[in-house]
Amino acid sequence: MTTTSYDPRGVTVATTLAFKEDSSESSGLAVDYDRFAAHCTWLVENGCHGIGPNGSLGEYSSLTDDERRKVVQTAVQAVGGRASVIAGVHAPGWHQAQRWAEYAGEDGADAILLLPPTLYRANDDEVIEHYARVAEVGLPIMAYNNPIDTKIDLSPETLARLAEIPEVVAVKEFSCDVRRVLEIQERCDIAVVAGADDVLFESLVDGAVGWFAGFPNAFPGESVEIYDLVMAGKFADARELYRNLVAVFRWDTRTEFVQAIKLVIDIGGHSYGGPTRPPRGPLSREHEVGVRADAARAIEYLASR
Numbered sequence: 008m009t010t011t012s013y014d015p016r017g018v019t020v021a022t023t024l025a026f027k028e029d030s031s032e033s034s035g036l037a038v039d040y041d042r043f044a045a046h047c048t049w050l051v052e053n054g055c056h057g058i059g060p061n062g063s064l065g066e067y068s069s070l071t072d073d074e075r076r077k078v079v080q081t082a083v084q085a086v087g088g089r090a091s092v093i094a095g096v097h098a099p100g101w102h103q104a105q106r107w108a109e110y111a112g113e114d115g116a117d118a119i120l121l122l123p124p125t126l127y128r129a130n131d132d133e134v135i136e137h138y139a140r141v142a143e144v145g146l147p148i149m150a151y152n153n154p155i156d157t158k159i160d161l162s163p164e165t166l167a168r169l170a171e172i173p174e175v176v177a178v179k180e181f182s183c184d185v186r187r188v189l190e191i192q193e194r195c196d197i198a199v200v201a202g203a204d205d206v207l208f209e210s211l212v213d214g215a216v217g218w219f220a221g222f223p224n225a226f227p228g229e230s231v232e233i234y235d236l237v238m239a240g241k242f243a244d245a246r247e248l249y250r251n252l253v254a255v256f257r258w259d260t261r262t263e264f265v266q267a268i269k270l271v272i273d274i275g276g277h278s279y280g281g282p283t284r285p286p287r288g289p290l291s292r293e294h295e296v297g298v299r300a301d302a303a304r305a306i307e308y309l310a311s312r
């Protein structure tokens with residue numbers, strides 16, 4: 008039985024995580040909780056409906072257990088009930104994911120985001136078991152379909168099985184196949200959430216009820232504006248705004264998405280981006296030039312409106 012209610016509608020930010028130089032850390036970078044809290048506050052003040060810490064964009068795999076838990080606690084405290092917090096509880100197996108889910112519940116998260124087992128190619132029965140076991144914790148679950156990174160596809164058929172678990176209330180769809188949005192709705196009664204920025208408009212028009220991805224980190228107000236326009240049926244206005252941002256949004260589905268999104272946050276004049284923690288290195292010169300050019304065009308358009 009779920010212990011909290013959770014509404015997946017609106018714009019949820021897969022938050023980046025700020026680091027600061029610290030020579031006592033083996034990586035040379037310590038989590039900057041103050042800057043992360045300020046980032047969450049800024050996102051909520053700009054209208055975002057949800058904060059999603061500890062996703063791949065939040066570099067969860069480079070965090071210690073203590074850091075990972077403190078990131079969720081920081082987000083919950085910064086948000087202060089003004090938006091929902093959906094904590095990433097991704098793990099190689101359900102024993103660990105259950106523990107992260109328990110911490111998320113104790114620390115005040117509203118829901119959890121859960122990938123299939125992360126370190127091997129689980130079959131469908133193992134995937135269902137993974138979700139069912141984590142569901143025992145009682146928090147609402149957004150399943151995360153990211154076959155690009157995990158090599159496991161939560162197909163509409165598999166989602167229909169997952170949807171029989173009452174705690175599984177939504178899916179963050181990152182297959183980037185927009186045909187899925189309608190097909191999932193045909194097969195099961197869970198909310199579809201657009202999980203990638205560069206299929207956002209198409210997904211919302213086809214019935215996705217929310218948007219949970221990366222570029223709202225850099226453009227929170229404009230992201231909420233696109234979302235609200237689509238929900239109000241003002242498709243031409245929404246498409247105009249989306250078309251002028253989509254070139255930079257495409258970095259959300261590229262290998263360097265974390266570095267790219269952090270750079271665009273910083274280009275926008277906010278200091279919440281900064282470096283990534285190893286093993287992620289800096290952008291190559293070529294990629295940096297590309298990100299800067301796409302961001303400049305987006306910012307120029309926004310300034311001209």
Ligand SMILES: N[C@@H](CC=O)C(=O)O
Pocket residue numbers: 021022061062063064065202203204219220221222259
């Ligand atoms: N893949 C990212 C979100 C991308 O939009 C994450 O899981 O944090």
